[in-house]
Amino acid sequence: MRKNLEKYYRIDKLPHIWCPGCGNGIITGALVRAIDNLKLDKDKICIVSGIGCSSRAPGYLNFNTLHTTHGRALAFATGIKLARPELKVIVLTGDGDCAAIGGNHFIHACRRNIDITTIVFNNSIYGMTSGQYSPLTPVGAYATTAPYGNIDRNFDLCKLAEAAGATYVARGTVYHVPQLIKYIEKALLHKGFSVVETISTCPTYFGRKNKLGSPVKMMEMLRDNTVSAKAAERMSKEELASKIVIGEFAEINAPEYTEEYMKIIKRAQREE
């Protein structure tokens, strides 16, 4: 670890609980580097998570951190942000936490365009409970609860976020780290609800269940199976079927929720 980044970590809480080869540490590292690059005020950052492997990340990070109930990180974060808009609120969540049990909170946070940055650790599986399928597990993949293959059609989380009203939406991977740091920086600077879906690796459960090989092999798959959003525009549906599209999908200026609420306060007090 670079010496200048140590202040962002609770070093005494390491080593972390994640398995060897897990991508979650890479996402956490990318977030810390983005915060450092932007020189954000550490004391004004609040990191909120739900339940799952991803959601243990805040425990290792030296900020105001809140580890909430399963799926509800965005609900708690909305309360914090509206109560204290000067705080930079970041939500760390997983594919199950965000898109299944927390799906309703996710679409409504997108709709409100509240100034929260959400980083989704998408490892395509429930890791903490040892390998069940999530709404982001690809059709046909195997999981402990899909022993004959998954028939649930998976969400495209970025499309969902964009359609629901999120104003910055990007997808990166734990292989393309400099790009991921850039997306997180842009998300943190963006005024409004920003989503960075990050494809992560879970060798222990998703990899093992789907015979994907070693953690290195899974990283190589991320390298070989991704196409940029720009390149994807020129590809057919069939060509894209087994690919992961990475890039920025939305960057829009729209009224931000807490700023709009401040106008409500002004209007209510004028009428008083």
Place this chain on the structure above:
Amino acid sequence: MSSMPRLMQGNEACVEGAIAAGMRFYAGYPITPSTEIAELAAEKLPKVGGKFIQMEDEIASMGAVIGASLAGLKAMTATSGPGFSLKQENIGFACLTEVPCVIVNVQRGGPSTGQPTLPAQGDVMQARWGTHGDHPIIVLSPSYVREVFDLTVRAFNLSEKYRVPCILLMDEVVGHLREKVQLPDPSSLKIINRKKPDLSKISNYNPYQDYDGDGIPPMVNFGEGVPYHVTGLIHDITGFPSTKPEVTEYLITRLMRKIYNNIDDIVEYEKHFTEDAETVIVSFGSPARSAIRAVKILRSEGENVGLIRLKTIWPFPRKAFRELPLTVKNIIVAEMNFGQLIETVEAACEGKFNIVGLNKYNGELMSPDEVVAKVREVSKNA
């Protein structure tokens, strides 16, 4: 200066009390018969610089309230039966993480969707044990519109003082009833705010350390320069997860003791004509009003009847029953349910009295005549 007397609904008095107590954040979801609380909070909060948000569901409302409280604002949500069920997991989170907040439950008929527009008191046990695991909780129950105001203020005060969620357990009658009310001068109210640590004396703040020996850790709000970790996992004094038996036992014991060691500060009840009573009625919420009327009728006829009207339900005021005189033979527990609080009353009375339930669970308010009839029946049989 107290305001002019005016006609006011219980739900309105709740919002007035909350704002007077310092509520500056409300998150809620529409549900009968509590919706007026959300509507009035939406109108009144921005006028005092506070924030209102209608969340996507009941669960989110409870989450947002806890988040806002951690960020330093006094926060409340209001709901009814089905919504109260949905909030339970996050209420438990607030119990364990010791985040002050107020939850109003304007009770309606249940179970399930039940009877949204009709009164009931079927959530007495859910208010105590609705969330899983051993946990402390404070539950207050008003009978009058003015008392809704007073107990809402008290709910915030107790919640802030003891860092515990406080539930205001109303019923549809008290919530929708309109009465002439004179609100007190705000400056006359005693307002309690959460205890803060003296950071000049503490070099390494531990968010869950019992610095004062009273079981209540002083609280720093998020964004006040002392970053710390909050988790719904069992945690040590530093706030980080632990599975050690001694840490687990210490935390659960402290959480329970901070309430039960202060039970005399927390419980409130009224005694009417109990000094020489042969039969004592126990009631709370709207049926307690019918019980008071019944006691007046029966006393005028020479019957030795008294009443204990509970304003605090949980922790349960056992003391009220220890104090009863030797003249007491019968206890009648009058509640708008199939019989919930009666079991706790039985435990508190330790077999000393003949305990009988008066239960109304057909969607109608218990009438004074019904209470009178029950007292006569019990006195005759005794």
